[in-house]
Amino acid sequence: MSKADQIRREMPLLAANEGVWEGVYRYYDAVTGELTDEHKSRLICRLPEDGKPSDYHQTNYYFWADGRSETREFPAEYYDHRIWWDNDLIKGWAAAMQPDDQNLSTCLNWKRKGEEDMYLYEMIQVDKEVKNRARTWQWFRNGICFQRTLIDEHFVTRDWQNWTEMGPPA
Numbered sequence: 001m002s003k004a005d006q007i008r009r010e011m012p013l014l015a016a017n018e019g020v021w022e023g024v025y026r027y028y029d030a031v032t033g034e035l036t037d038e039h040k041s042r043l044i045c046r047l048p049e050d051g052k053p054s055d056y057h058q059t060n061y062y063f064w065a066d067g068r069s070e071t072r073e074f075p076a077e078y079y080d081h082r083i084w085w086d087n088d089l090i091k092g093w094a095a096a097m098q099p100d101d102q103n104l105s106t107c108l109n110w111k112r113k114g115e116e117d118m119y120l121y122e123m124i125q126v127d128k129e130v131k132n133r134a135r136t137w138q139w140f141r142n143g144i145c146f147q148r149t150l151i152d153e154h155f156v157t158r159d160w161q162n163w164t165e166m167g168p169p170a
Contacts, residue, residue: 002049002050002051003047003051003055003078004047004048004049004051004055006078007047007055007056007078007083008047010081011078011081011083011095011096012103013096013103013104013105013106013126013130014056014083014094014096014106015047016126016130017045017124017126017130017133018045018046018047018158018160019044019045019155019156019157019158019159019160020042020043020044020045020155020156020157020158020159020160020163021041021042021043021045021133021153021154021155021156022040022041022042022043022153022154022156022169023040023041023043023151023152023153023154023169024038024039024040024041024151024152024153025037025038025039025040025041025062025149025150025151026038026149026150026151027147027148027149028147028148028149028150029146029147030139030145030146030147030148031146036147038065039062039063039064039065040062040063040064040168040169041060041061041062041063041151041153041169042060042061042063042156042169043058043059043060043061043153044058044059044061044160044163045058045160046058046059046160053075054075054076054077055076055077055078055083056075056076056077056078056083057073057074057075057076058073058074058076059071059072059073059074060072060074061166063168063169069168072089073087074087074089074090075087076094081095081096082094082095083095085110088113089112089113090110090111090112090113091110091111091113092108092109092110092111093108093109093110094106094107094108095107095108097123102128104125104126104127104128105123105124105125105126106123106124107121107122107123107124108121108122108123108124109121109122110122115141117141117142118139118140118141119140120137120138120139120140121137121138122135122136122137122138123135123136130155131154131155132152132153132154132155133152133153133154133155134150134151134152134153135149135150135151135153136148136149136150136151137149137151
């Protein structure tokens with residue numbers, strides 16, 4: 001059995017998110033509630049059948065209104081019923097939320113490399129059709145929440161293999 005098939009069997013919600021997602025990231029100061037950053041996004045979530053370059057691979061494209069853009073790659077391995085990241089930017093994991101009677105939630109925990117006093121937890125909730133999702137990041141430094149990120153996304157297509165649009169989402 002391939003790792004992709006194992007993930008589909010053991011983490012069906014994560015597997016249901018495979019494809020192209022577009023949305024908006026909004027960052028807020030946790031103390032003042034002030035919006036500190038906002039940008040559009042496109043995420044390509046993949047479960048490569050051959051496990052190359054990794055068991056799970058996510059590419060995030062970010063687009064700001066002023067014309068800036070950024071691309072980040074997040075290859076990850078799968079074991080112990082979790083997706084595990086350990087790359088130049090982050091180290092952490094994703095797992096199905098337990099208990100979740102609706103099977104609509106995923107939890108992530110990660111640290112940024114070089115910022116060992118900082119960590120965050122992410123909650124991802126999807127609708128029953130897995131067409132819309134809301135993500136919440138709680139950022140902590142030295143045990144104090146200093147920032148929150150709210151991400152609203154919609155599903156574009158499952159066909160990530162043939163996706164060619166690289167410009168900002170509409």
